[in-house]
Amino acid sequence: MVRLKDLTTEELFTSGHRLCAGCGEGIIARMALKALRGPTVIVSATGCLEVASTIYPFTSWRLPWAHVAFENAAAVASGIEAAYKAMARRGAWNKHVDVIAFAGDGGTFDIGIQALSGALERGHDFVYICVDNEAYMNTGIQRSGATPHGAATTTSPAGTKIPGKPEFKKDFIGICAAHGIEFAATASPAYWNDYMTKVTKAIEVEGPAVIHVFSPCPLGMRHDSDKSIELARLAVQTRYWPVYEVENGKYKLNMKVTKPRPVSEFLKTQGRFRHLFQPQFQHEIEVIQQWVDENWKRITALCGET
Amino acid sequence: MSKTIGLTGDEAIAYAAKQSNVDVVAAYPITPQTIIVEAFSEYVFNGEVETEFVCVESEHSAMSACIGSSLTGARVFTATASQGLALMHEMLYIASGLRCPIVMGVANRALSAPINIHGDHSDMMGSRDCGWIQIYAENAQEAYDWIIQAFKIAEDHNVLLPVTVSIDAYILSHSMEGVQVQGDEETSRFLSTRKPVFTLNPDKPVTVGAICLTDYYFEMKRQQVEALKESFGVIHKVNEEYKDFTNRNYSTIEAYGMEDAEAAIICLGSTAGTAKAVAKKLRSEGRKVGVVKPWVYRPFPTEEILGAIKDLRALAVLDRACSFGAPCGALCSDILAALFQKGKELRIFNGIYGLGGRDITPSDIESVFNEALEAAETGVVKEPVKFIGVRE
Numbered sequence: 001m002v003r004l005k006d007l008t009t010e011e012l013f014t015s016g017h018r019l020c021a022g023c024g025e026g027i028i029a030r031m032a033l034k035a036l037r038g039p040t041v042i043v044s045a046t047g048c049l050e051v052a053s054t055i056y057p058f059t060s061w062r063l064p065w066a067h068v069a070f071e072n073a074a075a076v077a078s079g080i081e082a083a084y085k086a087m088a089r090r091g092a093w094n095k096h097v098d099v100i101a102f103a104g105d106g107g108t109f110d111i112g113i114q115a116l117s118g119a120l121e122r123g124h125d126f127v128y129i130c131v132d133n134e135a136y137m138n139t140g141i142q143r144s145g146a147t148p149h150g151a152a153t154t155t156s157p158a159g160t161k162i163p164g165k166p167e168f169k170k171d172f173i174g175i176c177a178a179h180g181i182e183f184a185a186t187a188s189p190a191y192w193n194d195y196m197t198k199v200t201k202a203i204e205v206e207g208p209a210v211i212h213v214f215s216p217c218p219l220g221m222r223h224d225s226d227k228s229i230e231l232a233r234l235a236v237q238t239r240y241w242p243v244y245e246v247e248n249g250k251y252k253l254n255m256k257v258t259k260p261r262p263v264s265e266f267l268k269t270q271g272r273f274r275h276l277f278q279p280q281f282q283h284e285i286e287v288i289q290q291w292v293d294e295n296w297k298r299i300t301a302l303c304g305e306t
Numbered sequence: 307m308s309k310t311i312g313l314t315g316d317e318a319i320a321y322a323a324k325q326s327n328v329d330v331v332a333a334y335p336i337t338p339q340t341i342i343v344e345a346f347s348e349y350v351f352n353g354e355v356e357t358e359f360v361c362v363e364s365e366h367s368a369m370s371a372c373i374g375s376s377l378t379g380a381r382v383f384t385a386t387a388s389q390g391l392a393l394m395h396e397m398l399y400i401a402s403g404l405r406c407p408i409v410m411g412v413a414n415r416a417l418s419a420p421i422n423i424h425g426d427h428s429d430m431m432g433s434r435d436c437g438w439i440q441i442y443a444e445n446a447q448e449a450y451d452w453i454i455q456a457f458k459i460a461e462d463h464n465v466l467l468p469v470t471v472s473i474d475a476y477i478l479s480h481s482m483e484g485v486q487v488q489g490d491e492e493t494s495r496f497l498s499t500r501k502p503v504f505t506l507n508p509d510k511p512v513t514v515g516a517i518c519l520t521d522y523y524f525e526m527k528r529q530q531v532e533a534l535k536e537s538f539g540v541i542h543k544v545n546e547e548y549k550d551f552t553n554r555n556y557s558t559i560e561a562y563g564m565e566d567a568e569a570a571i572i573c574l575g576s577t578a579g580t581a582k583a584v585a586k587k588l589r590s591e592g593r594k595v596g597v598v599k600p601w602v603y604r605p606f607p608t609e610e611i612l613g614a615i616k617d618l619r620a621l622a623v624l625d626r627a628c629s630f631g632a633p634c635g636a637l638c639s640d641i642l643a644a645l646f647q648k649g650k651e652l653r654i655f656n657g658i659y660g661l662g663g664r665d666i667t668p669s670d671i672e673s674v675f676n677e678a679l680e681a682a683e684t685g686v687v688k689e690p691v692k693f694i695g696v697r698e
Contacts, residue, residue, distance in 0.1 A: 039508030043374070054516035064506035066377055067515035068400055072370035078360055079332060079374025079382075080506060086329035086358035086380055092499070097508060115370065118363030 002196050008034050017060040018052040022225030024215030024232065025049040025131045027189050029102060032129060033063070035199035039095050043077045045103035045112060046070035048138045049131065071111035073101040074119035077126040098203050099126040104215075105146035106136045109170050120179040120208045127202040128210045130172065133217035141220040145170045149291060150284045151272045153220075158275035163284055168291055176210040177246040183209040185245035185254075189216075190233035194243060194254055214241045222271025231269060238266040239296040244303055251302040263292045307492075308552065313485040315478035316341035318446040319385065319411040319471065321485075322453035324349050325493040326409075329380035329500075332360035332371035336390040337423045338479040339413040343385060365390035369397035369408075376406035377514055379505035381457065384408065387475065388415035391429045395436070401468045402437030402530060404515060407460030407500070408468040409453060410438075413479040414575070414626075416662040424663020425475030427574060430603075431627040431636045437530050439469040439537055440604040442574040444560075446483040449473045451554055452601070454493060458544045461500050465537045467530075474576040474626075475663065488552060496551050534605040541602060558607035560599040561614040563589055567596030569678035570615065573624035574600060574637065577659075577666055581624075584671040595675045603637070608644040619682035620653040622674045624694075626660045634691050653681040659694040670694055 012033035019026040025048055033040075042065045044050040050067045053060040068076045077099045087093040103112055108130040116128060135153045136142040143156040149168045152158035156165035176184040182205045187195035195213065202209035214235050216228035223231050235241035236255055240263055243255035264285050267273035276284045300306070313321060320342045323331070331350075333343045350359040358375075362368045365386050376382045386394060391412060401408055414430055416422040430440060439459065443449040449471055456469040473479055488496070504512050518526055538558065545556040562582045564570060571581045578599035585595045598614050600607060615621055625635025632639060638656035645652055657674055660666045674694070681687050 041378075041506045041508065051517045054513050056516040056518040056522050059513035059516060061513055062511060064508055064511045065513045066374070066506055067517075068370055068373050068404070069396060072367060072397075075362065075367035075370035076374035078362070078367070079330065079371030079376075080378050082330045082332070082358040082360045082371065083375035083378035083380035083382075086356065086375075087378070089356045089358075090327075090329070090499075092379070095508070114363060115367045118367055121363070122360065 002035070002193055002200070012062045013053070014060045014062060016058065018055060019048060020219055020225065022216065022218040022228040023048065024133060024189055024217065024228055028129070028131050028213050028215055031189065031192055031196055032100065032199045035196040036098065037200065037203050038098065040098040040100060041066070041080055043067070043073050043080065043099065043101040045073035045101070045107035047104040047107055049102055049104070051138065070107050072115045073103040073107060073112060074116040074128060077101040077128070078119045078122065078124045081124045081126055101126060101128045103128070103130055104138070105130060105132040105134060106144045109145035109172060117179065120176060120181050123207050125207055127199070128208065130210070130212045131215040132212060133215040133220055135220050137217050137220035146172070148288070150276050150288055152275060153272070163275055163281040172212055173210070173246060177249065180249070181208045181210065183245065183247055186212045186241065186243050188214045188232045188236050188241055188243060190229050190236065191243065191255065198245065220272070223269050227269065234261070234266045234269065237261050238263045239292050240266050242296055242299045244299055251299070251304070253300060253303040253305050263289045307489045308486050310484045310486045312482050313446055313450070314341060314480050314482050315446040315449050315473040316413065316480065317345050318450040318485050319453055319473070320345035321487060322450045323383045324355055325488070325490055326383070326454055326457050326497055327381065327494055327499070328357050328383040330358045330360065330372070330375035330382050331384060332362050332368045332375065333384045334362050334365045334368045334386070334390060336365070336387050338415060338475040339385045339387040339390070339411065341479065342411050365393040366397060369394040369401060372408045373397065373401050373404060373406050376408050377404065377506050379500065379502040379507070381461070381500045382406070382408045383410070385411035385413070387413040388417055388429045391433060392417060395433060398433050398436035398438060403526070405466040405533070406468055407466055409456045409460055410468065410470050411449070411453065412470050412472045413475050414472050415475040422662040423475070425477055426661045426663065427626040428628070430470065430472055431629070434604060434636060437467065437534070438604065439467055439534070439602065440472070441469065441602055442472045442600070443478065444576055444578050444599060446478060447485050449478065450485050450487060451548065451552065451556065454497065455544050455548050455556065457497055458547070459537060459540050462540045463503060465533055465540050466503065467533055467537060472575065477576045492551070496547070537605060538607070556601060557610070558600065558602040559610045559614060560601060561596065562599070563596035564598060564614045566594055567618060568594040569620045569622070569675060569682045570596040570598055570618055571622045571624060571671065571674055571678065572598040572600070572611070572637065572641065574603060574626065577624060577626065580666065580668055581671050584668050584675065588672070588675055593679060595679065606640050606644070611641065612644055612648060612650065615652065618652060620678045622655055622657055622678045624657045624659055624674070628658060628661065653685060653687050655681065655687045655689060656691045657694045658691065664695050666695060
């Protein structure tokens with residue numbers, strides 16, 4: 001656990017970036033950089049965080065940072081880690097360097113899943129943080145494998161026949177954990193202590209570690225920009241976003257939600273679900289509630305909670 | 307101490323990479339390049355090198371990891387062919403755009419569909435505008451020699467660009483030749499270690515791969531054009547140093563019999579060997595023919611090629627790839643453009659040959675010379691673009 005007063009006041013992710021007001025990604029990146037243990041290199045996949053923080057000739061990153069492309073943050077991180085190992089072997093480098101990759105849900109669940117799977121299997125020593133705003137927000141809100149059922153995006157619009165995305169979200173942590181990595185966890189920026197503790201823990205793992213963070217997006221999820229952290233908290237309190245970790249294959253629930261609020265409370269704060277509150281589509285809210293309940297049951301069972 | 311050993315083209319490339327003391331190899335198997343990755347794996351698993359070998363899950367990740375390593379300051383090598391190069395396509399532009407001096411061996415192979423594992427230049431020609439320095443070797447010796455020189459060229463601070471060294475599938479990749487190799491220590495001394503300019507060093511943080519919009523992107527690209535131009539001087543300088551080191555002569559092009567030739571063939575890679583053998587025979591019969599072989603295809607050695615063909619009366623340009631829908635093959639269109647820019651005229655025809663590994667024989671080459679000589683004599687090109695050795 002981290003204590004608030006022990007947090008560094010040093011800002012490695014500086015102000016002046018062009019992320020939207022209320023964007024979760026900037027908050028998530030800033031908090032991660034306050035949980036570092038030493039020399040660190042950051043890799044960013046193409047996405048909002050990347051384009052809004054490094055508009056040439058400006059940068060928000062006060063540590064070495066590289067962006068190569070959309071789908072390959074994990075592969076680039078592999079190369080950086082390998083290079084430091086090799087350079088240390090021939091005496092050209094003498095410090096341990098931590099490598100952290102940031103990628104969105106599109107760059108992780110969809111186009112980047114192969115590169116990530118390869119890097120996890122090979123066992124590179126790096127931390128992969130997926131900032132999940134549940135759609136391709138940087139290209140203007142298109143559905144991804146992380147978009148939840150029923151959400152309206154520009155490629156899964158709230159149609160008169162099909163009310164938003166018909167499919168459900170992938171079990172990303174399950175996929176990561178199946179690689180047999182030492183540490184995989186979910187987090188929410190509303191619970192900064194849990195998240196930052198996980199970043200520290202992930203860095204300390206000798207090998208790959210993954211953190212999957214809920215990232216509010218006022219523009220794409222269509223919620224009030226001053227309500228981002230509230231939304232991130234609501235996601236947890238409705239059991240929509242279970243906060244748990246998988247350490248050496250052992251699941252552990254980090255946030256117990258004994259009296260969950262109905263998922264409709266989470267849905268109604270966001271424009272992407274507004275159409276579901278029309279009479280003809282209201283049954284979809286039940287479908288989502290059912291998914292939330294089953295997902296919670298599955299995860300708590302894995303965690304040995306009853 | 308140099309010695310001569312039996313190596314296939316693939317093995318020669320792996321051997322040169324080993325002697326170049328690469329820090330990181332990130333690679334993926336693909337026929338007919340696989341032997342390079344296999345040979346290098348053996349060096350790693352037998353403890354003969356200190357290289358970090360990243361056995362990635364795709365060529366896309368191979369080049370991505372190479373870029374990450376190169377940005378960190380490591381000396382980086384990889385190899386690919388055909389579909390693998392096509393899968394890397396996106397990353398090729400990023401490697402050159404981020405000025406990563408990566409060296410890559412390419413065993414040139416046809417592109418699908420239909421699938422075919424044999425040699426032609428479609429793969430590299432599909433990537434000819436990717437900003438890499440592109441070298442074609444005629445045999446295993448040249449492949450070995452160019453790999454070592456490639457690191458020195460790529461890592462020069464006036465260049466900082468990635469380099470490919472191409473060999474023709476099977477004809478070179480799998481055929482064994484006697485290759486004169488240098489000693490390990492002398493090679494290490496010749497290359498020394500990489501001295502990077504900017505790296506992902508936590509002590510001196512830099513942002514790499516920022517977004518450059520309408521206000522800066524064009525200047526970045528303009529600098530790449532300049533770096534490729536600058537590389538001519540560096541290539542020649544490295545060729546000189548390599549000559550002092552090995553007594554073997556390289557340049558951007560090789561000219562054979564061009565001092566008095568009236569008709570000539572220009573082509574890339576192993577076919578130049580056949581062309582020179584045929585030219586030698588024809589010259590012994592008193593026929594004035596020659597061969598031009600560009601070692602370096604990008605940057606295009608305009609001055610050297612125009613210098614070599616200045617007294618010619620007819621030229622046959624052989625392309626081992628189709629540029630579908632274009633007036634002619636890629637090499638031919640480059641030569642036509644170079645001549646036109648300089649206001650020169652020459653009887654030229656283009657022969658598209660050898661797609662999917664279709665053999666090009668000495669008699670095929672002899673007929674091309676005959677046609678070129680006829681064009682030189684009559685001043686008439688019968689067929690501006692012809693297909694050699696195909697069933698019509």
